Amino acid sequence: MTENRAADSRASIRLWTMGDIPDVRRIGWETWKATYGRFIPEEDLRAYHDEYYSVEALTRNFHRPSTRGYMALFGEDPAGYMIMSFDEKSGRCSVASIYVLPESQGHGLGSMLMQEAFRAAVEAKYDRVWLGVMSENSSTIAWYRALGFRFVEEAPFTMGKTTVRHLIGFRLLITPVPPPVPPPDSAIKFH
Numbered sequence: 001m002t003e004n005r006a007a008d009s010r011a012s013i014r015l016w017t018m019g020d021i022p023d024v025r026r027i028g029w030e031t032w033k034a035t036y037g038r039f040i041p042e043e044d045l046r047a048y049h050d051e052y053y054s055v056e057a058l059t060r061n062f063h064r065p066s067t068r069g070y071m072a073l074f075g076e077d078p079a080g081y082m083i084m085s086f087d088e089k090s091g092r093c094s095v096a097s098i099y100v101l102p103e104s105q106g107h108g109l110g111s112m113l114m115q116e117a118f119r120a121a122v123e124a125k126y127d128r129v130w131l132g133v134m135s136e137n138s139s140t141i142a143w144y145r146a147l148g149f150r151f152v153e154e155a156p157f158t159m160g161k162t163t164v165r166h167l168i169g170f171r172l173l174i175t176p177v178p179p180p181v182p183p184p185d186s187a188i189k190f191h
């Protein structure tokens with residue numbers, strides 16, 4: 001994939017490599033604490049991180065053909081990541097994770113990652129992108145809605161000993177062709 005640049009010229013994204021795993025672990029942990037720390041105890045975040053973000057678990061994910069990961073860089077520094085899943089069995093293309101470090105948020109990295117998710121999904125012939133978000137995470141829900149997601153399912157999500165509400169939604173990628181625009185009144189000629 002070619003490098004993609006946003007309005008902020010310090011922001012870019014690229015596919016992940018095995019060498020990015022320590023940064024994914026670090027960015028995940030720091031961003032989770034900042035995002036979920038007010039409603040999930042740190043020990044539960046830690047238990048979940050230990051299980052799903054161990055080097056082994058991320059390495060397995062890295063090699064899974066249905067998974068694709070991206071890094072977002074701010075300047076030279078890894079500042080975010082996104083993991084996509086292309087599940088042929090369920091027919092769902094999902095953004096499984098998208099996290100940008102608190103100090104790097106608001107510079108367009110998340111938008112660049114999400115635009116890449118839309119592009120990759122269209123390329124793989126999916127008509128929508130799915131994702132899930134905890135219902136307490138209201139600013140991110142607003143961000144997703146602004147990007148065109150709508151939430152249609154709800155399911156519990158458990159981290160360690162804590163279970164929270166989780167909204168699941170999608171964003172359609174195939175926009176209907178708009179009807180032809182009629183000419184302005186002044187241009188209509190009657191015969």
Ligand SMILES: CC(C)(COP(=O)(O)OP(=O)(O)OC[C@H]1O[C@@H](n2cnc3c(N)ncnc32)[C@H](O)[C@@H]1OP(=O)(O)O)[C@@H](O)C(=O)NCCC(=O)NCCS
Nearest residue numbers: 098099100105106107108109110111133139140142143146
């Ligand atoms: C959600 C997240 C990935 C977005 O990434 P980001 O790099 O901060 O987002 P961007 O800078 O690309 O987005 C900024 C744009 O969204 C807009 N925006 C930001 N928050 C918004 C909100 N709550 N509602 C509507 N628009 C919003 C900004 O105005 C900006 O628009 P502009 O480019 O037209 O100025 C990031 O903030 C994050 O990691 N948050 C915490 C973790 C999290 O919740 N992850 C998702 C778990 S499901």
